[in-house]
Amino acid sequence: MPELAPGLVYFPDFFDRAAQERLVAGIRDAVRAAPLFTPRMPRTGKEFSVRMTNCGELGWVSDTKRGYRYQPDHPVSGAPWPPIPDLALRAWREAGGYRLAPEACLVNFYDAGARMGLHQDRDEAALDAPVVSISLGDSCVFRFGGRERSGKTKSVRLHSGDVVVIGGASRLAFHGVDRIMAGTSTLLPQGGRINLTLRRVSAG
Ligand code: MD3
Ligand code: FE
Helix, strand or coil: CCEEECCEEEECCCCCHHHHHHHHHHHHHHHHHCCCECCECCCCCCECCCEEEEEECCEEEEECCCEEEEECECCCCCCECCCCCHHHHHHHHHHHCCCCCCCEEEEEEECCCCCEEEECCCCCCCCCCCEEEEEEECCEEEEECCCCCCCCCEEEEECCCCEEEECHHHCCCCEEEEEECCCCCCCCCCCCEEEEEEECCCCC
8 A cells, every 4th residue: 555654554445435334324323422522722722623522442532621631431421432333443453453452543523614733643652553544524635744843744635435544654743634625525414524543542
Protein backbone atom coordinates (compact mmCIF):
# COMPACT_ATOMS: atom_id res chain seq x y z
CA MET A 1 0.00 0.00 0.00
CA PRO A 2 1.25 3.51 -0.75
CA GLU A 3 3.13 5.41 1.95
CA LEU A 4 2.12 9.08 2.01
CA ALA A 5 5.14 9.74 4.22
CA PRO A 6 7.45 7.43 6.19
CA GLY A 7 5.20 5.39 8.51
CA LEU A 8 1.99 6.84 7.05
CA VAL A 9 0.31 4.07 5.07
CA TYR A 10 -2.81 4.67 2.98
CA PHE A 11 -5.36 1.92 2.22
CA PRO A 12 -7.86 3.50 -0.21
CA ASP A 13 -11.28 1.76 -0.28
CA PHE A 14 -10.33 -0.68 2.48
CA PHE A 15 -14.06 -1.08 3.24
CA ASP A 16 -16.55 -1.63 0.42
CA ARG A 17 -19.99 -0.02 0.52
CA ALA A 18 -21.66 -2.96 2.30
CA ALA A 19 -18.99 -2.97 5.00
CA GLN A 20 -19.27 0.83 5.38
CA GLU A 21 -23.02 0.46 5.93
CA ARG A 22 -22.45 -2.21 8.58
CA LEU A 23 -19.88 -0.01 10.30
CA VAL A 24 -22.30 2.94 10.35
CA ALA A 25 -24.97 0.67 11.88
CA GLY A 26 -22.45 -0.37 14.55
CA ILE A 27 -21.63 3.27 15.27
CA ARG A 28 -25.32 4.16 15.57
CA ASP A 29 -25.65 1.43 18.23
CA ALA A 30 -22.62 2.83 20.03
CA VAL A 31 -24.01 6.39 19.92
CA ARG A 32 -27.27 5.15 21.43
CA ALA A 33 -25.30 3.72 24.39
CA ALA A 34 -22.77 6.58 24.54
CA PRO A 35 -24.28 9.81 23.17
CA LEU A 36 -22.11 12.32 21.33
CA PHE A 37 -20.57 14.99 23.54
CA THR A 38 -18.80 18.25 22.65
CA PRO A 39 -15.30 18.42 24.13
CA ARG A 40 -13.76 21.71 25.26
CA MET A 41 -10.20 22.93 24.90
CA PRO A 42 -8.32 22.62 28.20
CA ARG A 43 -7.10 26.21 28.63
CA THR A 44 -9.61 28.34 26.75
CA GLY A 45 -12.77 26.31 27.33
CA LYS A 46 -13.59 26.77 23.66
CA GLU A 47 -15.84 24.04 22.25
CA PHE A 48 -14.62 21.71 19.51
CA SER A 49 -16.69 21.92 16.31
CA VAL A 50 -16.41 18.12 16.11
CA ARG A 51 -18.71 16.05 18.33
CA MET A 52 -17.32 12.85 19.75
CA THR A 53 -17.93 9.59 21.50
CA ASN A 54 -15.84 6.45 22.08
CA CYS A 55 -15.94 2.67 22.05
CA GLY A 56 -13.62 0.31 23.88
CA GLU A 57 -12.19 0.05 27.38
CA LEU A 58 -10.97 3.65 27.30
CA GLY A 59 -12.24 6.80 25.65
CA TRP A 60 -10.59 10.13 24.86
CA VAL A 61 -12.26 13.13 26.50
CA SER A 62 -11.37 16.78 27.15
CA ASP A 63 -12.70 19.52 29.40
CA THR A 64 -11.35 22.64 31.11
CA LYS A 65 -11.14 21.07 34.52
CA ARG A 66 -9.01 18.04 33.74
CA GLY A 67 -7.71 18.54 30.18
CA TYR A 68 -7.08 15.84 27.57
CA ARG A 69 -7.17 12.29 28.88
CA TYR A 70 -8.41 8.75 28.44
CA GLN A 71 -10.99 7.41 30.87
CA PRO A 72 -13.17 4.26 31.14
CA ASP A 73 -16.51 6.07 31.35
CA HIS A 74 -18.63 8.59 29.47
CA PRO A 75 -18.03 12.18 30.68
CA VAL A 76 -21.77 12.97 30.94
CA SER A 77 -23.54 9.71 31.79
CA GLY A 78 -20.69 7.95 33.62
CA ALA A 79 -21.55 4.73 31.76
CA PRO A 80 -18.78 2.45 30.44
CA TRP A 81 -18.04 2.83 26.72
CA PRO A 82 -19.71 0.31 24.37
CA PRO A 83 -17.59 -2.32 22.58
CA ILE A 84 -15.54 -1.52 19.47
CA PRO A 85 -17.39 -2.70 16.32
CA ASP A 86 -15.93 -5.93 14.85
CA LEU A 87 -15.23 -4.40 11.45
CA ALA A 88 -13.16 -1.66 13.05
CA LEU A 89 -11.14 -4.32 14.88
CA ARG A 90 -10.56 -5.96 11.50
CA ALA A 91 -8.90 -2.79 10.18
CA TRP A 92 -6.69 -2.66 13.30
CA ARG A 93 -5.55 -6.26 12.72
CA GLU A 94 -5.22 -6.29 8.96
CA ALA A 95 -3.93 -2.78 8.28
CA GLY A 96 -2.38 -1.85 11.65
CA GLY A 97 -0.69 -5.13 12.45
CA TYR A 98 0.20 -4.24 16.07
CA ARG A 99 0.66 -7.16 18.50
CA LEU A 100 -1.75 -5.86 21.17
CA ALA A 101 -5.46 -5.04 20.89
CA PRO A 102 -6.66 -1.44 20.67
CA GLU A 103 -8.08 -0.03 23.91
CA ALA A 104 -9.88 2.97 22.47
CA CYS A 105 -11.87 3.84 19.39
CA LEU A 106 -12.53 7.59 19.20
CA VAL A 107 -15.56 8.43 17.06
CA ASN A 108 -15.49 11.93 15.52
CA PHE A 109 -18.63 13.40 13.91
CA TYR A 110 -18.07 16.29 11.50
CA ASP A 111 -20.99 18.26 10.13
CA ALA A 112 -20.41 20.34 6.99
CA GLY A 113 -18.81 23.22 8.90
CA ALA A 114 -16.70 21.24 11.37
CA ARG A 115 -12.92 21.15 11.28
CA MET A 116 -10.03 20.06 13.43
CA GLY A 117 -7.00 22.27 13.94
CA LEU A 118 -3.42 21.08 13.54
CA HIS A 119 -2.36 18.90 16.49
CA GLN A 120 -0.35 15.85 17.53
CA ASP A 121 -1.86 12.69 19.05
CA ARG A 122 0.34 12.21 22.10
CA ASP A 123 -2.00 11.38 24.98
CA GLU A 124 -1.16 7.68 24.61
CA ALA A 125 1.66 5.99 26.55
CA ALA A 126 2.01 3.40 23.77
CA LEU A 127 3.72 5.62 21.19
CA ASP A 128 5.15 2.55 19.44
CA ALA A 129 1.59 1.52 18.50
CA PRO A 130 0.06 3.02 15.36
CA VAL A 131 -3.19 4.95 15.20
CA VAL A 132 -5.58 3.38 12.66
CA SER A 133 -8.07 5.77 11.05
CA ILE A 134 -11.29 4.86 9.21
CA SER A 135 -13.18 7.51 7.20
CA LEU A 136 -16.93 7.27 6.51
CA GLY A 137 -19.36 9.59 4.72
CA ASP A 138 -18.33 12.88 3.09
CA SER A 139 -14.75 13.27 1.91
CA CYS A 140 -12.48 15.72 3.70
CA VAL A 141 -9.37 17.74 3.04
CA PHE A 142 -6.83 16.43 5.49
CA ARG A 143 -3.53 18.19 6.24
CA PHE A 144 -0.36 16.71 7.74
CA GLY A 145 3.17 17.87 8.32
CA GLY A 146 6.14 16.81 10.42
CA ARG A 147 6.89 16.77 14.11
CA GLU A 148 7.21 20.55 14.33
CA ARG A 149 4.09 22.68 14.19
CA SER A 150 5.89 25.20 11.97
CA GLY A 151 7.03 22.61 9.40
CA LYS A 152 5.70 22.38 5.88
CA THR A 153 2.47 20.47 5.32
CA LYS A 154 0.76 18.45 2.59
CA SER A 155 -2.95 18.04 1.82
CA VAL A 156 -4.71 14.81 0.95
CA ARG A 157 -8.36 13.99 0.45
CA LEU A 158 -9.72 11.12 2.52
CA HIS A 159 -12.81 9.33 1.23
CA SER A 160 -15.46 7.03 2.66
CA GLY A 161 -14.03 3.55 3.23
CA ASP A 162 -10.39 4.70 3.34
CA VAL A 163 -8.09 3.51 6.12
CA VAL A 164 -4.89 5.31 7.13
CA VAL A 165 -2.29 3.81 9.46
CA ILE A 166 -0.22 6.41 11.28
CA GLY A 167 2.90 4.82 12.70
CA GLY A 168 6.67 4.95 12.78
CA ALA A 169 8.18 8.31 11.90
CA SER A 170 4.68 9.77 11.32
CA ARG A 171 3.21 8.80 14.68
CA LEU A 172 3.84 12.26 16.14
CA ALA A 173 3.23 14.22 12.95
CA PHE A 174 1.05 17.32 13.19
CA HIS A 175 -2.27 16.84 11.38
CA GLY A 176 -5.79 18.23 11.11
CA VAL A 177 -8.97 18.37 9.06
CA ASP A 178 -9.25 21.60 7.04
CA ARG A 179 -12.66 21.08 5.52
CA ILE A 180 -15.51 18.65 4.91
CA MET A 181 -16.54 18.31 1.27
CA ALA A 182 -20.33 18.38 1.70
CA GLY A 183 -22.36 16.26 -0.68
CA THR A 184 -19.54 13.94 -1.76
CA SER A 185 -21.03 10.74 -0.24
CA THR A 186 -24.48 9.16 0.07
CA LEU A 187 -23.48 6.91 3.00
CA LEU A 188 -24.90 9.14 5.75
CA PRO A 189 -28.46 10.29 4.95
CA GLN A 190 -27.90 13.64 6.70
CA GLY A 191 -24.43 14.14 5.23
CA GLY A 192 -21.30 14.83 7.24
CA ARG A 193 -18.28 12.72 8.02
CA ILE A 194 -17.44 10.12 10.66
CA ASN A 195 -13.86 9.28 11.51
CA LEU A 196 -12.92 6.38 13.75
CA THR A 197 -9.44 6.22 15.26
CA LEU A 198 -8.35 3.02 16.92
CA ARG A 199 -5.67 3.49 19.54
CA ARG A 200 -3.53 1.54 21.94
CA VAL A 201 -3.26 3.70 25.07
CA SER A 202 -1.26 1.69 27.62
CA ALA A 203 2.27 0.60 26.92
CA GLY A 204 2.29 -3.19 26.70
C1 MD3 B 1 -1.76 11.79 11.82
N1 MD3 B 1 -8.73 12.78 13.65
O1 MD3 B 1 -9.11 12.35 16.29
S1 MD3 B 1 -7.41 10.64 11.90
C2 MD3 B 1 -8.00 12.79 15.93
O2 MD3 B 1 -10.02 12.61 10.42
C3 MD3 B 1 -7.78 13.11 14.49
O3 MD3 B 1 -10.95 12.87 12.36
C4 MD3 B 1 -8.63 13.08 12.25
O4 MD3 B 1 -6.78 13.67 14.16
C5 MD3 B 1 -9.96 12.82 11.62
O5 MD3 B 1 -7.03 12.93 16.68
C6 MD3 B 1 -7.53 12.34 11.59
C7 MD3 B 1 -6.29 10.06 10.72
C8 MD3 B 1 -4.97 10.59 10.40
C9 MD3 B 1 -4.66 10.61 9.08
C10 MD3 B 1 -3.43 11.02 8.66
C11 MD3 B 1 -2.46 11.42 9.57
C12 MD3 B 1 -4.03 10.97 11.34
C13 MD3 B 1 -2.75 11.39 10.92
C14 MD3 B 1 -1.18 11.84 9.13
C15 MD3 B 1 -0.23 12.20 10.04
C16 MD3 B 1 -0.51 12.19 11.38
FE1 FE C 1 -5.34 13.45 15.68
